[in-house]
Amino acid sequence: MRIVEETGFQPNAVARSLVSKETRLIGVMIPDIANNFFSQLLYGIDSVISEYDYSLFLAITDEEVEKELKYLRLFKEKQVDGIIVGSVHFLDEHGHYLKENQVPLVVTGHDLPGYDIPTVNVNNVQAAFDATSYLISQGHRRIACIPGPLWDPPCGLDRLGGYRKAMRAHGLSIPDGYVAEGDFTAKSGYEAMARIMQAAERPTAVFVATDLMAVGAMNYLHDQGIRVPEDISVMGFDNLEIASLTRPMLTTVHNDPYMYGQAAGQNLLKQLRSEPVERISTVPHSLVIRQSVSALPT
Amino acid sequence: MRIVEETGFQPNAVARSLVSKETRLIGVMIPDIANNFFSQLLYGIDSVISEYDYSLFLAITDEEVEKELKYLRLFKEKQVDGIIVGSVHFLDEHGHYLKENQVPLVVTGHDLPGYDIPTVNVNNVQAAFDATSYLISQGHRRIACIPGPLWDPPCGLDRLGGYRKAMRAHGLSIPDGYVAEGDFTAKSGYEAMARIMQAAERPTAVFVATDLMAVGAMNYLHDQGIRVPEDISVMGFDNLEIASLTRPMLTTVHNDPYMYGQAAGQNLLKQLRSEPVERISTVPHSLVIRQSVSALPT
DNA sequence: GTGAAAGCGCTAACAC
DNA sequence: GTGTTAGCGCTTTCAC
Numbered sequence: 135m136r137i138v139e140e141t142g143f144q145p146n147a148v149a150r151s152l153v154s155k156e157t158r159l160i161g162v163m164i165p166d167i168a169n170n171f172f173s174q175l176l177y178g179i180d181s182v183i184s185e186y187d188y189s190l191f192l193a194i195t196d197e198e199v200e201k202e203l204k205y206l207r208l209f210k211e212k213q214v215d216g217i218i219v220g221s222v223h224f225l226d227e228h229g230h231y232l233k234e235n236q237v238p239l240v241v242t243g244h245d246l247p248g249y250d251i252p253t254v255n256v257n258n259v260q261a262a263f264d265a266t267s268y269l270i271s272q273g274h275r276r277i278a279c280i281p282g283p284l285w286d287p288p289c290g291l292d293r294l295g296g297y298r299k300a301m302r303a304h305g306l307s308i309p310d311g312y313v314a315e316g317d318f319t320a321k322s323g324y325e326a327m328a329r330i331m332q333a334a335e336r337p338t339a340v341f342v343a344t345d346l347m348a349v350g351a352m353n354y355l356h357d358q359g360i361r362v363p364e365d366i367s368v369m370g371f372d373n374l375e376i377a378s379l380t381r382p383m384l385t386t387v388h389n390d391p392y393m394y395g396q397a398a399g400q401n402l403l404k405q406l407r408s409e410p411v412e413r414i415s416t417v418p419h420s421l422v423i424r425q426s427v428s429a430l431p432t
Numbered sequence: 433m434r435i436v437e438e439t440g441f442q443p444n445a446v447a448r449s450l451v452s453k454e455t456r457l458i459g460v461m462i463p464d465i466a467n468n469f470f471s472q473l474l475y476g477i478d479s480v481i482s483e484y485d486y487s488l489f490l491a492i493t494d495e496e497v498e499k500e501l502k503y504l505r506l507f508k509e510k511q512v513d514g515i516i517v518g519s520v521h522f523l524d525e526h527g528h529y530l531k532e533n534q535v536p537l538v539v540t541g542h543d544l545p546g547y548d549i550p551t552v553n554v555n556n557v558q559a560a561f562d563a564t565s566y567l568i569s570q571g572h573r574r575i576a577c578i579p580g581p582l583w584d585p586p587c588g589l590d591r592l593g594g595y596r597k598a599m600r601a602h603g604l605s606i607p608d609g610y611v612a613e614g615d616f617t618a619k620s621g622y623e624a625m626a627r628i629m630q631a632a633e634r635p636t637a638v639f640v641a642t643d644l645m646a647v648g649a650m651n652y653l654h655d656q657g658i659r660v661p662e663d664i665s666v667m668g669f670d671n672l673e674i675a676s677l678t679r680p681m682l683t684t685v686h687n688d689p690y691m692y693g694q695a696a697g698q699n700l701l702k703q704l705r706s707e708p709v710e711r712i713s714t715v716p717h718s719l720v721i722r723q724s725v726s727a728l729p730t
Numbered sequence: 731g732t733g734a735a736a737g738c739g740c741t742a743a744c745a746c
Numbered sequence: 747g748t749g750t751t752a753g754c755g756c757t758t759t760c761a762c
Contacts (some may be wrong), residue, residue: 144505144508144509145509145739145740146450146509146511146738146739146740147509147510147511147740148446148449148450148455148510148511148738148739148740149450149738149739149740149741149754150739150740150741151446151740151754152444152446152447152450152738152739152740152741152753152754152755152756153739153740153741153742153753153754154740154741154754155754157446159489167471167474167475167478168468168471168472168475168673168690170466170468170471173465173466173468173471174466176465176490177465177466177492180465180490180492184492189489189490189491189506189510190488190489190490190491190492191457191487191488191489191490192474192478192487192488192489192490193487193488194475194478194482194488207442208487210442211442211443211444211445212445212446212487213444213445213446320673320677349677350677353677353679356679357679375466375618376674376677379618379647379648379651379674379678380677380678381651381654381655381679392466443755443756444754444755444756445756446754446755446756447738447754447755447756447757448755448756448757449738449756450737450738450739450740450754450755450756450757451737451738451755451756451757451758452738452756452757453738
């Protein structure tokens with residue numbers, strides 16, 4: 135022990151891992167770290183796994199399928215003890231790959247019907263339904279929608295689907311030009327809003343599938359001298375930090391990626407201890423009412 | 433080769449690392465991943481190291497010295513090939529530790545006089561000087577400042593110093609109550625602005641040491657019905673995404689953390705190839721003029 | 731070229 | 747307890 139002190143000896147974790155067959159590394163794969171949604175997700179994951187002396191091996195994919203596959207392989211090579219995948223393209227290739235390699239795994243932001251892989255996700259269609267219904271409850275009838283890209287099931291298909299479902303449930307029609315797809319960036323929200331304003335009759339409210347795009351949409355309206363919420367109401371989705379930083383503050387759906395990350399981390403930890411896990415964890419959502427939606431006189 | 437295909441063999445990187453003495457892992461230590469500044473930094477680092485098949489081992493310290501030391505030790509144990517440290521508390525303990533362990537290292541956001549460690553940093557005092565001088569050139573005389581926390585040399589001391597220097601250089605005095613320290617959060621900027629507004633005579637402009645705090649400051653003014661920039665001008669620092677998302681858009685100092693990260697990554701890569709590196713890389717800054725600063729009539 | 735063997739720094743399983 | 751040894755899965759060396 136004295137000699138350990140004197141020589142400043144430090145064990146070599148690589149050698150240890152070779153024999154113990156565990157690296158205490160969790161591979162986390164996300165498309166875009168610059169997006170606050172994913173950095174919060176990461177933070178949530180780290181907050182739980184670091185308590186148990188696991189560390190993060192981070193893979194950023196830039197939404198490129200090729201990189202996703204590459205990193206999946208790399209995770210295996212580097213012998214990570216577990217994998218958390220944040221909403222990436224989910225293809226059958228991925229599925230096959232993951233099925234072969236028996237590494238504990240959690241995927242967030244997808245539902246993955248047909249795979250026996252634990253997922254953590256919000257009920258996107260229900261949440262979008264609730265958000266749209268809220269708009270309707272405030273007296274809005276002409277409601278537009280800016281969904282995420284259609285290749286992304288949760289933010290594209292599901293949230294758009296929830297919006298459609300709510301409109302249908304209330305007997306409201308969706309005029310031509312009331313749906314304009316974005317690609318997650320604020321800029322795309324700005325442009326989508328511009329397209330929506332070309333419609334024959336202006337909407338009185340817009341449901342936007344992510345906060346960042348909602349900020350873009352609000353900025354377009356601001357730059358055109360259209361007031362939010364007096365002229366047009368805007369509803370976001372995610373409740374990122376930025377939602378409370380805009381003026382007016384954004385009314386949105388609370389879908390805390392930090393909580394997401396924690397749920398995913400906890401699920402993975404259970405798997406690592408060989409405890410049973412639920413196949414699907416649905417994290418609760420809620421409406422957070424701020425300033426960007428106004429009630430219409432009836 | 434056929435058998436490799438058939439059995440789906442994958443080499444074990446841990447065993448390989450044990451003999452080759454390289455893990456192709458870069459340890460990156462940052463205080464707060466939820467802060468866009470650091471996620472951009474990380475993205476910049478990844479963009480260069482991933483080209484050379486290095487991957488990220490991420491350590492999030494929550495600004496706690498204890499965790500910083502813990503992760504420094506962990507980096508060593510896990511045999512990372514290089515370390516990039518993003519503005520953390522830099523103490524002599526860290527210095528000693530790093531000196532002992534001959535691992536290639538780059539630190540960003542600090543100047544580290546007295547250590548022989550490569551750093552990449554902006555010239556914070558010059559940049560703050562330039563920002564303040566710009567305010568003065570626009571006719572402002574009563575200029576307040578919201579620096580970062582004083583324990584953080586770059587954002588606290590240096591940027592405050594640059595502001596002071598510019599004021600002095602132009603023969604302007606700094607009234608009592610014109611300097612209110614923040615702690616990097618938007619909320620702290622909001623509160624600091626509130627304190628500044630208690631001063632006997634209101635400033636006509638504020639220089640804020642980070643964009644996020646500047647947004648907080650603008651929000652305080654907005655909530656009080658004080659117009660930006662008509663009543664008070666606000667100048668930020670960093671040029672994060674949010675600076676172009678606010679209305680009015682924030683005039684700020686371009687200090688792109690993505691570029692930072694790239695510079696740090698490149699420096700580290702050079703060290704890994706045993707090429708000589710500059711001890712200090714100063715990344716250029718520039719003013720980005722948007723909407724939050726007005727010219728005062730003279 | 732192809733094949734066998736040594737050894738990286740640890741842990742676990744033995745003996746004593 | 748204290749000491750020795752085998753072996754984790756690779757790379758490298760050296761012999762053939």
